[in-house]
Amino acid sequence: MTSTSPDLRTTVAADKTERWHRLRQAALTLFEERGFAAVSIDDIAAAAGVSRRTFFNHFETKAGALFDPAPGEAAQVAELLAREVGADPWAALTRALKAYLAEELRTVSARRRILAGQPELNRFLLLANMYFEESVLAWLGGRGITGLHARAMSSMALACVREAFTAWDAESGQARLFELLDQLFALAAAGTAAIRATGAADRVTDRTTGRITDGATNRATGRTTERDRDRATPKAGQTRSRILLTAERLFAEHGVFAVSNRQISEAAGQGNNAAVGYHFGTKSDLLRAIVDDHTTRLERIRERLLRDRGDSTELRDWVACVVLPFTDHLSSLGTPSWYARLAAQIMTEPRLRELVAGGLHDAPGFHTVVAGLHRCLPGLPPELRRRRDDMARTLLVHTCAHRERTLPMDADAARAAWEATAAELMDAVEGLYLAPASSH
Secondary structure (H helix, E strand, C coil), X not given: CCCCCHHHHHHHHHHHHHHHHHHHHHHHHHHHHHCHHHCCHHHHHHHHCCCHHHHHHHCCCHHHHHXXXXXXXXXXXXXXXXXXXXXXXXXHHHHHHHXXXXXXXXXXXXXXXXXXXXXXXXXXXXXXXXXXHHHHHHHHHHCCCCHHHHHHHHHHHXXXXXXXXXXXXXXXXXXXXXXXXXXXXXXXXXXXXXXXXXXXXXCEECCCCCCEECCCCECCCCECCHHHHHHCCHHHHHHHHHHHHHHHHHHHHHCHHHCCHHHHXXXXXCCCCCHHHHHCCCHHHXXXXXXXXXXXXXXXXXXXXXXXXXXXCCHHHHXXXXXXXXXXXXXXXXXXXXXXXXXXXXXXXXXXXHHCCCCCCCCHHHHHHHHHHHHCCCCCCHHHHHHHHHHHHHHHHHHHHHHHHCCCCCHHHHHHXXXXXXXXXXHHHHHHHHCCCCCC
């Protein structure tokens, strides 16, 4: 039996970290030179002197090369914060943030410039910031600042950083950025002066019973409690978004019934295994929240199409209103995405359809589209029209689920793939409705 020596393991880990940073720097350089959309994964790998396969050993997506936390970043942040002992928490936190930015200015400022040209990438930045903020919250907890107080202080500090970068002109130099940071931190200091170590103050007294609670929602009385207010904070919104994205991926990859709330909480990086229940309730509630979020965005696309084609008498226009909301929305999600595969599960599993009743295809705009489509098919008996509606939806969702599973990782290639899929689906769906009815 042989074993790997500690020295060899250290060398392997160091080599992997070095390749990670080489890929990150290559990606930043190319994104700044050409723009995010114009750079492929192969371009990044070639610039870093590694293979495409090596890229995927370090990053799952092209966006990951820009936004994934660096190896050891959490430890780096924790170390910077740990140096600040015996100081006012706000002063300590802002000094640590400035130290971090001084060390990582190249990456952070490059991200900001790239995002200015492609704001739809902000959703990836949101996830990246969550990992950073978790280190800050853990440090604040060690200083006795917890709950809403910790989230308020952390959110204010990170908002100051964001606004400083927004106001900063890179040509004015690094010193100007830190001047802006100091000004914003000073403005926010008055608000943080009221934040002190917490504990009992985070609990809520029920004035009716006199009992002290831990902030759970009082649905029986309808009063707003600490947990309600917690859900309205920026940190809570970020956590909810992260849980939604994680659940959607796990449901799509493994099946809704095969994934537990505990697994979702752990995969979403939540230290509390009950995080899903806290933010959403049951798994059914979580699934409905995912579907409702996508349905809202699908409806916006339908509304735009209906404004352009709502008075058309051409079948092709109404078929486009059936197909394009789904394919355009999936294309907007980037790559990888998971919603088409989740939608396919919901469509074919009666229990899931019951759980999300009112979602997926039950939005008002969808029924307007179906009514317009049916007006173009006066020769088809109503029952046959309804059966072909079901066929068309099945064709649409399952074709998109297959396309999503095989989607190219490159953003431009992925968009082109969705456009081609949309065109093929419109041809197929139009042909389905125009096919003659066989006599029985």
